[in-house]
Amino acid sequence: MAWTWSTLIVFVVAVYILQAKLWKDKNKKKLPPGPKGFPLFGSLHLMGKFPHRSLLKLSQKYGPIMHLRLGLIFNIIVSSAEAAELFLKTHDLVFASRPPREAFKHMAWEQRNVTFGPYGAYWRGMRKMFNLELLSNAKIRSFKAMRKEEIGLLIDSFQEAAREHVVVDLSSKVLAQNWDMSCRMIFGKKYPDENFEERGLHTIIQEAFSLATTPNLADYIPVIAPLDLQGLTKHMKRVRKALDDIFDKIIDEHIQSKDVDGKTKDFIDVMLSFMGSKESEYLIERPNIKAVLLDMLVASMDTSATTIEWAMSELIKHPRVLKKVQKELEAVVGMNRVVEELELERLDYLDMVVKETMRLHPVGPLLIPHAAMEDCTVNGFHIPNKSIIFINVWAIGRDPNSWTNPEKFIPERFVGSNIDLRGRDFQLIPFGSGRRGCPGLELGLIVVKLVVAQLVHCFDWELPNGVLPIELDMTEKFGFSSQRANHLLAIPTYRLQT
Numbered sequence: 222m223a224w225t226w227s228t229l230i231v232f233v234v235a236v237y238i239l240q241a242k243l244w245k246d247k248n249k250k251k252l253p254p255g256p257k258g259f260p261l262f263g264s265l266h267l268m269g270k271f272p273h274r275s276l277l278k279l280s281q282k283y284g285p286i287m288h289l290r291l292g293l294i295f296n297i298i299v300s301s302a303e304a305a306e307l308f309l310k311t312h313d314l315v316f317a318s319r320p321p322r323e324a325f326k327h328m329a330w331e332q333r334n335v336t337f338g339p340y341g342a343y344w345r346g347m348r349k350m351f352n353l354e355l356l357s358n359a360k361i362r363s364f365k366a367m368r369k370e371e372i373g374l375l376i377d378s379f380q381e382a383a384r385e386h387v388v389v390d391l392s393s394k395v396l397a398q399n400w401d402m403s404c405r406m407i408f409g410k411k412y413p414d415e416n417f418e419e420r421g422l423h424t425i426i427q428e429a430f431s432l433a434t435t436p437n438l439a440d441y442i443p444v445i446a447p448l449d450l451q452g453l454t455k456h457m458k459r460v461r462k463a464l465d466d467i468f469d470k471i472i473d474e475h476i477q478s479k480d481v482d483g484k485t486k487d488f489i490d491v492m493l494s495f496m497g498s499k500e501s502e503y504l505i506e507r508p509n510i511k512a513v514l515l516d517m518l519v520a521s522m523d524t525s526a527t528t529i530e531w532a533m534s535e536l537i538k539h540p541r542v543l544k545k546v547q548k549e550l551e552a553v554v555g556m557n558r559v560v561e562e563l564e565l566e567r568l569d570y571l572d573m574v575v576k577e578t579m580r581l582h583p584v585g586p587l588l589i590p591h592a593a594m595e596d597c598t599v600n601g602f603h604i605p606n607k608s609i610i611f612i613n614v615w616a617i618g619r620d621p622n623s624w625t626n627p628e629k630f631i632p633e634r635f636v637g638s639n640i641d642l643r644g645r646d647f648q649l650i651p652f653g654s655g656r657r658g659c660p661g662l663e664l665g666l667i668v669v670k671l672v673v674a675q676l677v678h679c680f681d682w683e684l685p686n687g688v689l690p691i692e693l694d695m696t697e698k699f700g701f702s703s704q705r706a707n708h709l710l711a712i713p714t715y716r717l718q719t
């Protein structure tokens with residue numbers, strides 16, 4: 222054991238010296254400014270509990286393109302709309318890869334998922350399948366009736382609470398409803414945890430989430446990965462085994478069940494139709510399908526639910542805005558029925574509310590990290606190959622150079638403005654932009670708008686225990702998605718005349 226440790230220490234020191242030499246060579250070129258950091262650990266200590274906030278503070282000192290060494294890894298932090306455009310549009314191809322991550326290596330079938338797949342033929346092929354088969358407009362439309370039914374169930378449960386005048390946990394209810402919708406879309410049916418012998422799928426996905434967001438030293442000092450100092454690898458392998466078992470069971474059920482006429486094809490049906498076929502340079506096999514299933518579950522469940530949670534929080538905190546959304550709904554829909562999906566495009570003010578929510582509360586405050594595939598010069602700075610790029614959209618959404626009164630929730634700022642959130646306007650990129658931009662944008666927006674519209678059209682909302690709207694706590698927690706630290710609790714009062 223003593224021998225192992227001394228070998229390791231010699232090895233780490235050797236890597237560090239080599240790294241320092243490489244750094245020296247790099248420094249001959251003009252790197253972006255940034256804090257110096259400690260030997261070996263770099264600036265890990267500066268990340269804090271809320272990295273997006275700490276990085277905003279640092280960028281105020283070092284500028285909108287700064288460097289930060291975390292462990293042995295060279296990172297670039299981008300904190301303005303102009304700089305984001307350079308990385309995600311001007312040099313999009315150079316930065317279209319993802320860095321290696323222990324969590325995805327162990328839990329996403331060696332990073333075969335789209336979200337963390339390195340740029341290349343495999344990722345391009347899988348991404349094409351996402352765009353053309355799984356998330357096409359026609360596919361999204363095919364699940365319209367299912368969305369209506371599931372949102373109807375949510376409204377029913379709140380109606381019951383309204384009759385009793387009791388508090389509901391909006392955060393949990395919306396998350397559970399999003400989970401059910403995702404399961405029906407991906408697997409064709411709901412998968413409550415009781416369906417499985419041991420832990421259920423939802424519990425395991427949440428465990429995977431929490432492991433993926435735990436800072437892992439091995440991501441920053443890769444040479445120590447085999448030691449598994451934090452015990453994370455062991456835990457991740459257990460989660461992967463559990464996911465393997467459950468996904469195998471679900472895929473087998475799909476293979477065994479005969480095609481039912483008229484049944485809407487769920488995502489597994491679509492992917493199974495590709496299994497074994499050689500699409501471009503890769504073959505779709507079970508591990509690829511499982512990695513994509515994980516992507517879909519993680520990406521569709523939490524993102525929309527978190528945005529809905531923040532939109533409802535802002536609306537309850539700002540009764541004037543909530544009333545205005547209700548007025549718009551009264552004018553477009555009336556008071557005798559619920560909102561239909563097709564009516565969403567006529568709800569201009571609701572659209573502004575969603576944009577304003579996503580400006581202040583982007584689900585991924587730092588997007589998903591991008592990785593450089595070659596050396597590149599950006600704005601006169603040398604960005605070395607393999608640098609990891611964090612785009613601080615949380616900071617960009619609050620940049621006073623792009624927004625007046627940036628801390629205030631004012632949907633009216635979008636009146637007469639062309640600013641959109643689809644990746645063209647870099648001051649508002651909650652879905653990212655360019656090759657790695659979110660392929661689920663259309664679906665995500667439909668779900669967010671539809672749920673928020675129904676919740677404010679059907680109900681008035683009041684905070685429990687006499688808490689005033691202005692006093693509503695808006696603290697966030699940092700994780701895979703940036704959710705409220707405390708669940709949103711409120712009392713509904715039914716307001717439709719049906």
Ligand code: HEM
Pocket residue numbers: 335336337348351516517520521524525528584585588589590591651652653654656657658659660661662664665666669
């Ligand atoms: C409100 C809802 C959503 C938000 C705010 C959101 C946000 C994001 C963001 C910020 C990224 C990273 C972009 C980048 O790194 O540049 C992303 C990527 C991704 N999203 Fe979404 N998303 C949402 C819904 C969805 C849905 C419903 C799906 C699929 C069912 C989805 C699938 C994905 C995938 C697969 C990626 C990885 C793309 C890649 O790396 O090529 N998202 N999303």
